Amino acid sequence: MIGQVNPTRLRRFALCASLWLAACTGEPQAPPAAGPVTEPQRGGTVVIGSTADIGGVNDLLSGTTVISGDVLYRMLFLHLFEEQPDFSEHPPSFAPRLAESAEWSPDHLTLTVRLRPGVTWSDGVPVTADDVRFTWQAQTDPDIAWDYAFAKEAIRDVEVVDAATVRFHFKNAYFSQMADLNEGVILPKHAWGALPFKEWRAQPEWFQAHLVTDGPFVLASWTPQQEIVLKRNERYFEKDLPRLDSVVIRVIPDRANQLAQLRVGTLDYVEQVPAARAAELSSWPNVQALSYWTRQYGFLEWNLARPLFKDPAVRRALTQAIDRQAIVDTLWHGFAKVADSPILSTFWAHAPGLQPWPYAPEEAKRLLAAAGWKDSDGDGVVDKGGQRFSFELLTNAGNEIRRDTAVMIQEQLRRVGVEAKPATLETNTMIAQLARHEFDATILSYSIDTSLDITYAFHSSSIKDSFNYGAYSNPDVDRLLDEVRQQVDPQDAKARLVRAQQILHDEQPYTFLWESQRLDAASSRLQDPRPNALSAYFHIREWWVSGPR
Amino acid sequence: MASLSRFVVRRAAAAFVLLLLVLTATFFLLHLAPGDPTQLLDNPRIPPAQRAHLREIYGLDRPLAVQYLSWLRAAARGDWGDSWVHHRPAARVLAEAFPATALLAAAALPLEAALGLALGVAAARRRGAWGDHVLRTVSLVIYALPTFWLGLMAILAFSVRWPIFPASHLRSVGAGELGPLAAALDVARHLALPALVLAVTNAGGLARFVRNSLLDTFSQDYIRTARAAGISERRVVWVHALRNTLPPLVQVLGLQLPLLLSGSLVIEVVFSWPGVGRLAYDAVLTRDYPLVLAATALAGVLVVLGTLLADLVLAAVDPRVRHA
Numbered sequence: 001m002i003g004q005v006n007p008t009r010l011r012r013f014a015l016c017a018s019l020w021l022a023a024c025t026g027e028p029q030a031p032p033a034a035g036p037v038t039e040p041q042r043g044g045t046v047v048i049g050s051t052a053d054i055g056g057v058n059d060l061l062s063g064t065t066v067i068s069g070d071v072l073y074r075m076l077f078l079h080l081f082e083e084q085p086d087f088s089e090h091p092p093s094f095a096p097r098l099a100e101s102a103e104w105s106p107d108h109l110t111l112t113v114r115l116r117p118g119v120t121w122s123d124g125v126p127v128t129a130d131d132v133r134f135t136w137q138a139q140t141d142p143d144i145a146w147d148y149a150f151a152k153e154a155i156r157d158v159e160v161v162d163a164a165t166v167r168f169h170f171k172n173a174y175f176s177q178m179a180d181l182n183e184g185v186i187l188p189k190h191a192w193g194a195l196p197f198k199e200w201r202a203q204p205e206w207f208q209a210h211l212v213t214d215g216p217f218v219l220a221s222w223t224p225q226q227e228i229v230l231k232r233n234e235r236y237f238e239k240d241l242p243r244l245d246s247v248v249i250r251v252i253p254d255r256a257n258q259l260a261q262l263r264v265g266t267l268d269y270v271e272q273v274p275a276a277r278a279a280e281l282s283s284w285p286n287v288q289a290l291s292y293w294t295r296q297y298g299f300l301e302w303n304l305a306r307p308l309f310k311d312p313a314v315r316r317a318l319t320q321a322i323d324r325q326a327i328v329d330t331l332w333h334g335f336a337k338v339a340d341s342p343i344l345s346t347f348w349a350h351a352p353g354l355q356p357w358p359y360a361p362e363e364a365k366r367l368l369a370a371a372g373w374k375d376s377d378g379d380g381v382v383d384k385g386g387q388r389f390s391f392e393l394l395t396n397a398g399n400e401i402r403r404d405t406a407v408m409i410q411e412q413l414r415r416v417g418v419e420a421k422p423a424t425l426e427t428n429t430m431i432a433q434l435a436r437h438e439f440d441a442t443i444l445s446y447s448i449d450t451s452l453d454i455t456y457a458f459h460s461s462s463i464k465d466s467f468n469y470g471a472y473s474n475p476d477v478d479r480l481l482d483e484v485r486q487q488v489d490p491q492d493a494k495a496r497l498v499r500a501q502q503i504l505h506d507e508q509p510y511t512f513l514w515e516s517q518r519l520d521a522a523s524s525r526l527q528d529p530r531p532n533a534l535s536a537y538f539h540i541r542e543w544w545v546s547g548p549r
Numbered sequence: 550m551a552s553l554s555r556f557v558v559r560r561a562a563a564a565f566v567l568l569l570l571v572l573t574a575t576f577f578l579l580h581l582a583p584g585d586p587t588q589l590l591d592n593p594r595i596p597p598a599q600r601a602h603l604r605e606i607y608g609l610d611r612p613l614a615v616q617y618l619s620w621l622r623a624a625a626r627g628d629w630g631d632s633w634v635h636h637r638p639a640a641r642v643l644a645e646a647f648p649a650t651a652l653l654a655a656a657a658l659p660l661e662a663a664l665g666l667a668l669g670v671a672a673a674r675r676r677g678a679w680g681d682h683v684l685r686t687v688s689l690v691i692y693a694l695p696t697f698w699l700g701l702m703a704i705l706a707f708s709v710r711w712p713i714f715p716a717s718h719l720r721s722v723g724a725g726e727l728g729p730l731a732a733a734l735d736v737a738r739h740l741a742l743p744a745l746v747l748a749v750t751n752a753g754g755l756a757r758f759v760r761n762s763l764l765d766t767f768s769q770d771y772i773r774t775a776r777a778a779g780i781s782e783r784r785v786v787w788v789h790a791l792r793n794t795l796p797p798l799v800q801v802l803g804l805q806l807p808l809l810l811s812g813s814l815v816i817e818v819v820f821s822w823p824g825v826g827r828l829a830y831d832a833v834l835t836r837d838y839p840l841v842l843a844a845t846a847l848a849g850v851l852v853v854l855g856t857l858l859a860d861l862v863l864a865a866v867d868p869r870v871r872h873a
Contacts, residue, residue: 145602150599205637224635225645252718256701451594465597466593
């Protein structure tokens with residue numbers, strides 16, 4: 001006879017056992033909360049959830065497939081400048097960080113940068129112009145093969161004028177030189193210069209053993225796959241910053257688990273909360289929801305190599321048959337808006353007056369009929385020359401919004417007599433298939449950066465080896481995109497980008513679906529988080545906490 | 550004793566050949582699968598030439614047979630290469646993660662065995678009665694439940710609704726400052742939920758196996774004789790019947806060892822447990838070939854060791870196996 005188990009007793013036992021264990025571990029108990037604190041305080045720890053671990057402490061080797069380097073390197077190292085999120089009316093400004101001041105030559109081919117005095121590495125050694133030149137040498141070294149080396153292609157040389165002055169010599173002038181120059185953090189020559197560049201990839205662990213930093217935090221510990229602990233850098237140059245004593249980044253791959261921990265107060269910050277959970281967040285006490293526009297847009301890419309999608313009028317018909325506002329309302333719960341261009345409406349170079357094609361199923365039917373697509377056999381699907389308008393709509397497995405978008409598009413296109421058959425593939429497999437142009441249509445998303453470079457997606461030179469999966473080719477667009485890169489005056493670049501956007505709008509190689517917001521969540525004790533499109537942690541050195549955990 | 554040694558040597562040789570075949574198949578399947586690590590670099594501005602250069606650095610531009618022979622030579626020397634994602638030797642990355650997985654398995658296996666045995670014996674003793682139906686249904690339900698769902702429910706119940714156990718990780722924030730005993734207890738608290746969920750999900754299948762084995766044994770003459778001799782039912786079941794069920798049960802548990810290690814993948818993801826399963830899963834998604842191959846080798850060795858261990862225990866308790 002098996003004894004009866006009383007669930008209440010079992011629960012009590014578990015509770016007691018756990019409390020006993022907790023008591024034995026000596027975990028600090030929260031002191032009673034004082035009244036509300038409104039002035040920034042120094043001290044405290046913030047625990048951030050991250051879905052992935054870092055690939056090491058060296059920015060140049062960490063790769064882009066793991067945790068965003070932004071999380072760690074922004075805290076450990078300084079950039080020369082800090083790009084500001086003020087790009088809606090004009091190109092972004094760059095606030096001095098390690099640099100104190102900078103001056104362009106009249107031909108815009110040389111930038112002289114004066115370094116901020118008194119900035120030191122965490123071992124007390126001053127940061128000098130030698131570090132800046134060393135960093136550029138490492139960034140462009142073929143043996144190191146930094147992912148972002150392309151950003152330095154236009155820099156011919158980095159000249160050390162004196163210990164506090166460095167001069168960047170460019171091969172050519174263009175409007176986004178500052179963004180390219182500022183890509184990547186400055187590295188410590190006196191600590192890392194001892195290892196030849198040839199050895200860097202073979203000895204990535206060497207850098208942690210020889211780590212010195214100049215950012216607001218220093219690395220206290222890193223337990224792979226578990227957590228990264230950062231402590232305040234007492235030598236940091238900004239007075240009274242950072243405010244936090246420490247930041248702990250805990251690796252928690254499962255987003256649902258992250259949210260559960262935020263709810264019970266063991267996490268303070270969770271990125272990229274699914275929009276569908278926004279309403280739930282608002283009901284949680286001690287949690288604040290933070291939403292902000294990203295630089296990301298979603299789109300449906302048509303494979304123009306397929307006869308079905310060759311005609312721009314047909315592509316416009318398909319765009320007008322898709323109710324993008326309904327998709328945004330239903331799947332993004334208000335955290336997005338309908339997109340109309342690869343240059344987002346939040347950017348200074350967005351074509352003024354450009355509006356998304358309206359949802360107009362009757363107009364779509366008219367356009368299709370004008371192109372010869374009619375339902376001649378009455379099966380509900382239009383056809384032409386014996387070919388039915390039926391295609392496969394590909395998305396990657398694991399992305400719920402894209403999967404649901406495909407289903408909504410299927411239904412919307414059915415109403416105008418077009419058959420879309422949603423299909424999902426594992427991400428790597430899908431990318432390989434897209435690169436071979438073996439698809440009909442696909443739903444993807446891209447982020448646009450400060451360079452506003454969209455060559456990879458729309459230039460005909462990008463059909464073979466790059467991201468122009470749909471094989472879009474228009475000589476005017478090619479010429480305009482080539483010219484954008486050569487413009488020094490941002491307004492000249494904008495004029496060309498505006499023209500390119502208008503052509504893309506007319507020809508619809510993509511059906512632009514949405515510009516999305518990001519929803520983050522933080523404990524209400526965290527003050528001034530102010531995440532923005534550039535980084536959720538843009539202001540982390542100013543973060544402060546108003547009470548104990 | 551000599552026969553046992555021959556048995557071990559024979560099994561080890563067969564296992565080595567099997568392992569080589571598995572690794573070879575994994576190598577070619579992995580490399581022939583669409584996509585490679587350079588395709589996953591998320592910045593589309595990275596020019597094709599730079600991606601091609603990275604392929605050169607990874608050695609992916611060489612013919613597949615050359616890559617295979619080069620990898621095989623290095624592996625034979627014990628060099629499994631550097632993980633392309635973790636930027637550390639793949640063997641070391643796995644070695645760092647293995648203790649966590651082993652700890653989880655070590656905690657879950659006895660729990661699973663106890664729960665599976667208890668449910669299986671209870672169901673067998675009530676054959677055909679409502680208790681049997683209930684227990685069989687319960688074991689079928691827990692066997693069929695998706696592990697990630699059960700894990701999330703456990704977190705919602707015991708970490709959110711009643712915050713008794715931590716929802717993730719091996720240690721608490723700041724656990725490095727704890728003394729040895731407090732640190733061990735901290736680990737025990739973190740281990741509770743993942744071990745319990747892992748044990749429960751595997752115990753369902755084991756319970757059904759135990760029940761069916763016991764029912765077969767109950768129909769044997771010697772059991773009827775034992776009952777006729779007036780031996781207590783408890784003794785008949787736990788001593789006489791269960792002993793005969795033991796050999797296949799040992800084999801099943803032996804095979805459970807590697808299954809626990811691979812089956813803990815979902816648990817490791819849901820509970821952020823820093824083990825081998827999670828590493829291998831991420832490695833496949835990021836096309837981290839060296840780490841996938843090293844993890845496959847580790848899994849293969851564990852399967853071989855698990856079955857070998859089961860065979861040895863079986864051989865020790867059953868002379869018929871030793872002399873077969």
